Amino acid sequence: MDQSKELVELTIPAKAEYVGVVRLAVSGIANRMGFHYDDIEDMKLALAEACTNAVDHAYSGREGQIAVSFFVHDDRLEMKVKDEGNSFDIAAVKQRSGPIENDMPLTAMRERGLGLHLMETLMDRVDIDGDRGVVVTLTKFIDRDEVDHVVDSPTETQSHG
Template identity: 50%
Template sequence: MKEQPLDLVNLVIPAKTDFVGIARLAVSGIANRMGFSYDDIEDLKLAVSEACTNAVDAQYTDGEGDIKVCCNIFSNRLEIEVMDQCLYDDDLENPAIKALREQDLGLYLIESLMDQVDVQEEGGVVVKLTKFIKENGVKEHAGSPASYPT
């Protein structure tokens, strides 16, 4: 059985560069509340911004349409899906997939910042970003100096 998220936050923004910052802020707030480190929050913001900007650039040259950002909150990770719903001619390659290939640096950046990245075509393009919460510091039960052999 597929694991269900603890919470789900959906955000729909206009496909315009002016609104990409809203997605960044929402993801930042969610990640902060989940206990991600400052560096991981910055990585999440940059990856989401890159995915949203790609959707704006590749799909919506006229500024029409929406981008959906779905944040699936799990106990150990945050899964973010950035989806456009642009319809394209089936005889032509999907422009967002083509743009991802052409902008290898952008996709490379996203992949280097996230733990997992998956790109799918589902009535548009879905970029799924996964970041796991990392344990910081020494665990509480790691053993105290009194437990060390002498």
């Protein structure tokens, strides 16, 4: 994997009231990189979900910290959310996620893996390592509106006459 141009690291207490700080950080970094508004909103939501999962499940009520790393590349932003808490079986979470039922309360849907589904929907790539603690890596590629250089531009193909 190529080296990132810049690394921004943030460590927060594993408490819900600090998740907003992480949302602000990704918003600022992604905006500076030139991401579109919708992509920034998607990243804020996915990253907040990863942090909330760590807050809710990692330390089982004990004090703990969540380390969030932002790896800035030319073509993408990679975000790692790492805790040193309880590990989990990713395959089991995916297996029980199943279809979403409209009458199911949100808390039950989140327990069934809705958060994971949400992250996978919003991000280009989601990698989870659950061996010692949990590391969630979220990747979003920059969707720059670049014109394919092979195609002639309309100004070159029109006749002006």
